[in-house]
Amino acid sequence: MRNITVIGTGYVGLVTGVCLSEVGHKVTCFDCDKEKISQLKLGKSPIFEPELEELISKNVKINRLSFTTNHSEAFKEAEVIYLAVGTPQKEDGNANLDYIFQAAMDISNYAKGNVIVVTKSTVPVGTNEIIKSLIQADSKNQLKVEVVSNPEFLREGQAIHDTFNGDRIVIGSSSNYAAEVISKIYEPFNIPIIHTDIRSAEMIKYASNAFLATKISFINEISSICEKLGANIDDVAHGMGMDSRIGTQFLRAGIGYGGSCFPKDTKALVQIAGEVNHKFELLEAVIHINNKQQIKLVTKAKERCGSLQGKKVAMLGLAFKPNTNDIREAASLQIANHLLIEGANVIAYDPVAVELAKKHFPQQVKFTSNLIEALHMADIAFIVTEWEDIVKLPLKLYEIMMKTPIIFDGRNCYPLREVNNYQMEYHSIGRSSILNLPKEVAYR
Numbered sequence: 001m002r003n004i005t006v007i008g009t010g011y012v013g014l015v016t017g018v019c020l021s022e023v024g025h026k027v028t029c030f031d032c033d034k035e036k037i038s039q040l041k042l043g044k045s046p047i048f049e050p051e052l053e054e055l056i057s058k059n060v061k062i063n064r065l066s067f068t069t070n071h072s073e074a075f076k077e078a079e080v081i082y083l084a085v086g087t088p089q090k091e092d093g094n095a096n097l098d099y100i101f102q103a104a105m106d107i108s109n110y111a112k113g114n115v116i117v118v119t120k121s122t123v124p125v126g127t128n129e130i131i132k133s134l135i136q137a138d139s140k141n142q143l144k145v146e147v148v149s150n151p152e153f154l155r156e157g158q159a160i161h162d163t164f165n166g167d168r169i170v171i172g173s174s175s176n177y178a179a180e181v182i183s184k185i186y187e188p189f190n191i192p193i194i195h196t197d198i199r200s201a202e203m204i205k206y207a208s209n210a211f212l213a214t215k216i217s218f219i220n221e222i223s224s225i226c227e228k229l230g231a232n233i234d235d236v237a238h239g240m241g242m243d244s245r246i247g248t249q250f251l252r253a254g255i256g257y258g259g260s261c262f263p264k265d266t267k268a269l270v271q272i273a274g275e276v277n278h279k280f281e282l283l284e285a286v287i288h289i290n291n292k293q294q295i296k297l298v299t300k301a302k303e304r305c306g307s308l309q310g311k312k313v314a315m316l317g318l319a320f321k322p323n324t325n326d327i328r329e330a331a332s333l334q335i336a337n338h339l340l341i342e343g344a345n346v347i348a349y350d351p352v353a354v355e356l357a358k359k360h361f362p363q364q365v366k367f368t369s370n371l372i373e374a375l376h377m378a379d380i381a382f383i384v385t386e387w388e389d390i391v392k393l394p395l396k397l398y399e400i401m402m403k404t405p406i407i408f409d410g411r412n413c414y415p416l417r418e419v420n421n422y423q424m425e426y427h428s429i430g431r432s433s434i435l436n437l438p439k440e441v442a443y444r
């Protein structure tokens with residue numbers, strides 16, 4: 001059992017802290033956001049994540065997990081300190097390391113004795129070395145510090161599951177002692193551990209996210225070609241994925257990748273490469289393709305309808321993927337902005353992300369947590385997030401509720417043979433359109 005402090009209670013910090021306490025370590029989660037910490041003290045999670053609140057309550061009750069905004073309390077007994085603060089994108093595409101450096105200064109000022117600092121945040125290659133020298137240079141307490149790069153691979157919406165069932169744990173360190181301590185901490189997870197030098201561990205994270213993003217942009221390009229040639233992307237992806245060298249995952253064509261990581265990490269890797277005079281042309285193309293793909297539904301709707309002026313568009317889904325309320329870099333924001341430019345009236349539905357979205361979307365967008373209300377008398381429906389209630393919505397309801405059931409499905413939620421039984425017009429990604437609207441309701 002180790003005394004562990006986690007800095008940052010976003011997705012990564014909170015899930016890491018909770019899971020480490022669940023396997024028996026004593027964990028203090030520290031955040032400078034007072035509101036977040038007071039919510040957490042009441043057992044309320046600031047993020048929507050299955051199983052998380054139950055695990056928080058359980059481990060707080062047995063005194064293995066606590067939350068604080070107080071520096072002295074956070075660091076006084078820490079043997080191992082996890083850094084899990086945000087590394088958002090700067091305007092030029094580089095990762096913003098201000099939070100990392102602030103946290104390093106806090107460690108330097110408040111930690112005592114010997115500590116191992118484990119970086120979970122995604123940081124450019126070389127950053128852990130800077131963290132170490134920053135902490136040591138400023139320490140008043142003659143701290144002896146070792147650093148470990150331990151990148152995080154969890155997915156939002158299944159973060160607890162991923163933490164206990166990851167494919168690998170990467171431990172990058174130049175200290176055998178530190179690497180051993182951290183390996184021991186992870187022993188109860190029973191996940192394969194790989195040991196590398198620090199720089200390789202930092203690169204594994206960026207390369208993994210960039211590769212997954214590349215798979216998505218690749219399949220999206222194939223889907224555009226399928227549409228023109230009359231092939232079906234679902235069958236094509238299935239047939240490709242059965243080759244174990246290719247693999248079935250991340251071959252779902254759609255409206256591109258969003259979220260707090262792929263967009264920022266791909267741009268950061270282009271910058272990292274640029275700094276050593278390597279133009280990462282492949283990744284630049286991946287990013288460019290994704291930008292086009294995010295507004296693909298608007299492009300299709302304009303091609304189909306001409307003007308969208310004054311049309312009621314029901315946008316189904318705001319979150320960047322199901323099972324999360326995260327709207328960071330979600331395609332929904334791009335889509336809403338473009339629809340407003342075209343003069344459409346937008347009503348957006350999401351089961352959990354509406355409150356957050358209200359703070360970030362243009363004022364003209366109307367919101368509802370009621371799917372049927374969104375569809376009522378709509379001229380067009382856009383399917384943006386494949387939430388279960390959307391996937392399971394009886395297709396008949398589009399027919400009944402909409403003024404003209406014209407659907408642009410960005411997530412291929414419905415099998416074409418099923419859609420074919422209804423009087424609707426249905427355009428999806430990488431598949432033939434179904435044009436079953438009766439003449440009298442056909443959109444002009």
Ligand SMILES: NC(=O)C1=CN([C@@H]2O[C@H](COP(=O)(O)OP(=O)(O)OC[C@H]3O[C@@H](n4cnc5c(N)ncnc54)[C@H](O)[C@@H]3O)[C@@H](O)[C@H]2O)C=CC1
Pocket residue numbers: 007008009010011012013030031032033036084085086087099100102103106120121122123152153154155156260261
């Ligand atoms: N969100 C995800 O699914 C994943 C994120 N990552 C990486 O993990 C890192 C964290 O990501 P998120 O958890 O999404 O971040 P986030 O931005 O949601 O949360 C970061 C938290 O750190 C706190 N914070 C910032 N500076 C602080 C300081 N000096 N002292 C104490 N608290 C401080 C903030 O108040 C905030 O609560 C990023 O580098 C990200 O790229 C990696 C894998 C998955």
Ligand SMILES: O=C(O)[C@H]1O[C@H](OP(=O)(O)OP(=O)(O)OC[C@H]2O[C@@H](n3ccc(=O)[nH]c3=O)[C@H](O)[C@@H]2O)[C@H](O)[C@@H](O)[C@@H]1O
Pocket residue numbers: 122152153154155156157209212216249250251252253254255256257258259260261262320321
């Ligand atoms: O670094 C990170 O933050 C994390 O980024 C992603 O996780 P996450 O962003 O939570 O979500 P994913 O499930 O990977 O989906 C990302 C985006 O890609 C899209 N996607 C995913 C898969 C696919 O086949 N097609 C597709 O369009 C999703 O709709 C979503 O918008 C990675 O999967 C995690 O391994 C990584 O830890």
